[in-house]
Amino acid sequence: MTIVDIAKESGYSVTTVSRVLNNRQDVSPAAKETIMKIVEAHNFVPNTNAKRLKQTISRNIYLLVKGTSNMLFANVVEEIQSIIDRTDYSLSITYLDEDSNLSSVTDRICRERKPLGIIFLGGSREDFSEDTSSFKVPCVIVTTSAENWSMEELSSVSIDDEKAGETIVDYLIEHGHTKIAEIGANLELSQTARLRHNGYLNSLKKHGITPDERYYERARFSYDSAYRAMKKLLEKDIEITAVYAISDVMAIGALRAILDKGLRVPEDISITGFDGSTLAEYYNPKIVSIRQPHKDMAARSVELLFNMIDLHKGSCHEIIPFELTEGESVARID
Template structure:
């Protein structure tokens, strides 16, 4: 009997079970009662030697984070640390540049560190091709769906990025914007960038707007600097822009700075939307309209999937988590623009 088994039988998450076993107060009385009934019924004894076990490399779990400026990844990583920290697994975090090869780094870690499982934050289908065909370590990728990748042993937790992109561009159009630019990520490095761009195109076409390549700009990395430079390139073009769809909150903030440095106003002159629903976007001035990804749910589900694959030998599974469009002050509302 493990905490994964208890979570499965009780219907509560692994993190909730962990909080009950660690006598945390942030658990409902109903959840605590049901979980403790199962604990007593199975004579489950929590492991009190977690610190000693964490020194054993055979209990290692790795998190590979692709990119160093992604605020969503930072939030998810923090939640994963919180959940895993209440178990007898040791967590190791490795950061990769956006253009680094995930496959070769994963094979190195598996060869040298012998992890029990790996969680990936970011990545694209090409990262999980030939090298992963012989990989027997359970893996979960977060923020990208691997449902149609055909990689055995790779689960995934994500939102519907294409639908989310379509939703936020629909919002701009519903508020009167028809000359909408996009600041996107490098399509060579990011599967989510492709899906979010597809959502942008789908919304334009659905609403009778002909896509124009002059309105696209790609940032090499998802960073403030790259987005700032991309926005500058858009402003230097001989086109009229009333709104910008940025595919991350980081990019939206970088773009806003470029707009303000040109003596323009947000949203009076140019409206802007973000993506990810980060806390910074919520507290930024102006508050940024964004797509909120439930980072806590995504983190908990990814850990639960990995534990089930490790402890219960369950097959890979794929789950999409609902997203939410958050309102803000960064979009000018009104008639056709």
């Protein structure tokens, strides 16, 4: 008996039978029960040699991570790895600098490694050209929406970064802050930075506050870079009562610069982060942040990729709900 025979007897496709035999999670309980009954009744044993040969040919998924200091990314990577470890796929992880362009890397991987699919963690529209060979295989980008990119082989899972940015700046304004500085990133290279900056501007406009470019400093997604950006803000001849940092890493770097200046958080300057990382939650003071549900994002990204690989489904773009987490880093002022 072969898996083709099992498929005929069960009424399910060969792909579904294969997923059951490889302990994949994307199978309905009813299908699994029916197929396993047939397997047990016929004492079916999978051909491990054939499976090993198939894996040798290509059962590889690539995960390309853009940025090495992002605490959210570390959590997503761990979750994706845990999910794929329970399947018959193997996972290869490559870390890139946040200013790197993904196009040449993905082209090289597709030519040399021939993966079944690619997951991008981070990235912007500018990172890809529409004729890049990476989009000849199913791809999913996580934490960035690709809904308007018009690329048929690319799905995405993200939160609404612009709305999230607006929400947390609204929170600051509701607590009496109008002199709000922003520590952002390279607006030309980072779609995430642009969207979170737009949220900042939307909130200011909504509350009748005129944006002032002196209140913006650019940094990389690292403690040291955010520390230096905060020092620049403090050296300017402007009044700052709160800082909106577009990541928790940046918030922690900026917070240290504030403390080193002899100021207090939140008594002198309030601060917010973005990502809802474990470190921000346990930092002193606990940082008000936007929590991105990393487990949901990881699970959906893998599921979308498997749907494209195994079921030949088209691309899909999902927005996952975010949550504003309360903390101790924002003071209410009159």
